[in-house]
Amino acid sequence: MEAQTNSSFFNRDLSWLKFNERILMEAERDTVPLLERIKFLSIFSSNLDEFYRVRMPVLLALEKLSNREDNDIQIEADLLQSANNMIAGQQQRYGKVLKGDIIPGLKENGINFIYGNPFPAAIVKETSRYFLSQVLAFMQPVYLNRDTKFFPSNNELYFLITLKDKDDEKQVILNIPSNELPRFYKIDHAKESFVVFLDDIIRFNLNSIFRDAEITGCFSFKITRDAEIDLKDEYSGSLSEQLEAQLQKRDAGLATRFLHQPGIPGSVLVLLKKLFNLKKASMVEGGQYHNLKDFIGFPVKNPDLSNAAWPKICNTDTITGTLTEAILKNDIIIHTPYQSYDSVLRFFNEAAVDPDVQEIYLTIYRVASDSKIINALISAARNGKKVFVLVELKARFDEANNIKWAKKMKAQGVEIVYSVTALKVHAKVALVKRKIGDRLLYTGLLATGNFNESTASFYTDHILMTANKAILREIELLFIFLAKRVKPSSSDLINFEHILVAQFNLQQKFIALIDREIDFAKSGKEASITIKLNNLEEKVLINKLYEASQAGVQVTMIVRSICRLVLGLKNVSENIKIIRIVDRYLEHGRIFIFNNLGANDVYLGSADWMNRNIYRRIEVCFPVYDEKIKAEILDIVNIQKQDNLQAVIIDEQMENVPIKETKPLIASQQSIYEFLKA
Known part of the structure; x- marks a missing residue:
């Protein structure tokens, strides 16, 4: 069959935005419980932030290349504009469902979600007390001038505040500490509940910070910065090289979007553009509140407004004896999150203390921040077993967590190997080798998702527990290869027959x-x-x-x-x-x-x-x-x-x-x- 033309393939970025639209559709459905709809709004916002970090830098570079007269590379016409139009339409729908459906629905259930307006008298004293006792400790105002050295962190929230002090006009950047404090604050009063933004608690208490000046304006903003990507993953030849050259011209973490509340004076925007190096960023007027991914922590619990609970099924509870004995008889499969991840934890916990276990091998891509699996591996190493862990340090946004655990494991005697620079190890496999008398017994885990008990509570994945000798011998060969830390070449190719x-x-x-x-x-x-x-x-x-x-x-x-x-x-x-x-x-x-x-x-x-x-x-x-x-x-x-x-x-x-x-x-x-x- 002849290869298809470009018209036979949807654009990957527009397709991704269509997936995010599907998330938004769940928030719009009135058959979805109200608090679950709020969660879908959170997921939509989180996804869109990632799009601006990971994909928008590429679209901006493509746009620049497409405008060069000397470029003969075919680039999809108006791709950046199409993406921006799609995002704008989705954000309009987002605002409509939030204001038109969800907030009135909360009100009907005795939950007053207050935003944009001064607080009702019933909660003013409580919010002021919270500000003075809890929030004020995190306030870090930065006064702006042309020599100010300030680098707004990626996707963190700030206010731009304009002041009049006698005859002088001043501009101040004030942080909104939503990473240190909950984004929403809930107050129960009489038979009603009130939920307010942390932003507004700060906004309505600014006089406690700027006592000797007139506050003439307060505008929220955030800056989204690019995340490193490997263009060879998706582009080849000349286009990949040209894109790489474009992106290398930019400072690390250059802003791709400056999202701000409308009304910032034009002269102040000019100053911010210069101070924060925003000349290549999309200047986007948004609403008064950003980072609505924080809706995931909306502080209302009501079973009548949530999905009915599905208690986890533990399909290894009926096993008599050890899990290993059961696996040696028959393969076992775990379907998370319907079935409990405890069975996977049990697999590693038993291996850590089993005197017959000699060696444990595992690949790590993303693990929980408080990983019980890694704690079991540390115990295994301290119990005298050889523990070999391939740690992928290039798992985007999980680099710091993986480095933390790698150092901790290494300090406890675990053999740590990092993947070769040019190759990510995304496989999800584990192998345990036992010696009973003269016999070697292999058991293993092969999974579709990470060894992560946190994500296992809401990712649908499949984990196969097996003692199949043919499969596990090939897994062992793979670990032997990975330990070499080389890219596969024709001389290294292993004749895998099963995996x-x-x-x-x-x-x-x-x-x-x-x-x-x-x-x-x-x-x-x-x-x-x-x-x-x-x-x-x-x-x-x-x-x-x-x-x-x-x-x-x-x-x-x-x-x-x-x-x-x-x-x-x-x-x-x-x-x-x-x-x-x-x-x-x-x-x-x-x-x-x-x-x-x-x-x-x-x-x-x-x-x-x-x-x-x-x-x-x-x-x-x-x-x-x-x-x-x-x-x-x-x-x-x-x-x-x-x-x-x-x-x-x-x-x-x-x-x-x-x-x-x-x-x-x-x-x-x-x-x-x-x-x-x-």
């Missing part, structure tokens, strides 16, 4: 599995593929799916976020269906199902189909051989394919199209929970 490892055989194996379904379809046999991913971007594999569709293979994709595959292309993608599911949990597990004439080859793993996963990382996908577990995975995926409440179809225009509700009504996450509970 799929990016840089070795992953892409080739997926292509071979798709080709087999194509051959079945061409010979008139049943052929189908079902793939669940977080992101679908890489063109070689998308083109292979187009080829499968052309051959008559029925392809179903469940894609949470970025999706570059275009539906509805005549004679290209007519046999492909794509759905996106957003609900109370974040869909995160990757699942790959190839019909194989009804035998169903099933793989799970860490790899999305993005350039970075395929070409720039070590990823592991693994087969499900246990027939009972395979059937369970198939049942779970079939439930998701039938979702007609929380799923939308991604159409040929990249829009999130709700599925026509037909009975039975199925919200897949609730159905999966009931299925696993039964």
Whole structure:
């Protein structure tokens, strides 16, 4: 099949913004409990901040390149403008649902969310007391002049305050300490509750700071700064080099957005542009309040306004004896967060104290800030076991946490290895080696998500516990390779027959599995593929799916976020269906199902189909051989394919199209929970 043109692929950044729109749609739905709608507003805001940090620098650089007369590289026309228009429309919808639905809904339930106006008399004394006793300690005013040296931190909140002191006009930057104090303050008075912004508690008590001056203005703002990205993950050749050159011209952490409350005097904006080096930033007028991701900590608890609780299922509670003995008999799978992560903690805890355990191996990409798993590894090392941990220091935004734990483990005798500079290790695998008499026994964990008990409470993932010798021997070979700290080359390639490892055989194996379904379809046999991913971007594999569709293979994709595959292309993608599911949990597990004439080859793993996963990382996908577990995975995926409440179809225009509700009504996450509970 000929390679598809650029018109056969959605833009990755616009597709990502469409995913964020899907989050916003949940906040707009009146069938979603009120406090859950507030959480979706928080997630939307958090995602948008990350977009400005990670993606907007690239769009700005692309825009500059596209305006150069000497550039013959094809760049999508008006990409930056399209993104800005999409964001502006979504923010209007955000404000509409917050002011028109959620705040009135809170009021109906006795919760007065006060913003923008002076506080009611009933709470003035309490808020002033809180300011003077708790907030004032964090106030750090900075008076501005042309020599001021002040660097506003990324995404932190500030006020620009204008003062009149006798005949002098002054400008002051005042921090809003939302990282040190809760963003919202709740006061119960009589039979009502009042919730106010920390911002307003400061705003209405400014006279306690500036006693001898007239306060003539108070305007909130924040600056979003770029985060380092690897352009080779997505661009190649000349374009990648030109983008790199553009971005290298900028100071580290240069501002990409200056978001401010309307009304700042023009002369003051000119001063701020110069002082804060904002000449390349988008100057965006927003509302009075920023960082609305802080809604995740909205201080109201009301079960009537929240999702019904789903108590965690612990499917290893019935095990008699050790977990290891159970794994040696049969594979075990844990589906978080429906099922308790305690089983995973038990796996490491038992290994740490088991006298037969000699060695423990683990990859770390993102771990909890108070990781119980790492504490178990430290105990294992202190108990005399060899503990080997591959720590990925390049996990964006988790670098500091990973460094902290790496130092702590190393100090306690854990062997720490960092990944090679040019290659991220994103695989989620663990191996435990026991020696009982003359026998070596291997048990292992292979997962679709991080070894992180915090995110396991709201990420849907799959963790396979296995003693399969063939699989775990290959995991051991992978750890031996990772310890060398080298990039894979032709002389290093390991002949993996069971697991799929990016840089070795992953892409080739997926292509071979798709080709087999194509051959079945061409010979008139049943052929189908079902793939669940977080992101679908890489063109070689998308083109292979187009080829499968052309051959008559029925392809179903469940894609949470970025999706570059275009539906509805005549004679290209007519046999492909794509759905996106957003609900109370974040869909995160990757699942790959190839019909194989009804035998169903099933793989799970860490790899999305993005350039970075395929070409720039070590990823592991693994087969499900246990027939009972395979059937369970198939049942779970079939439930998701039938979702007609929380799923939308991604159409040929990249829009999130709700599925026509037909009975039975199925919200897949609730159905999966009931299925696993039964």
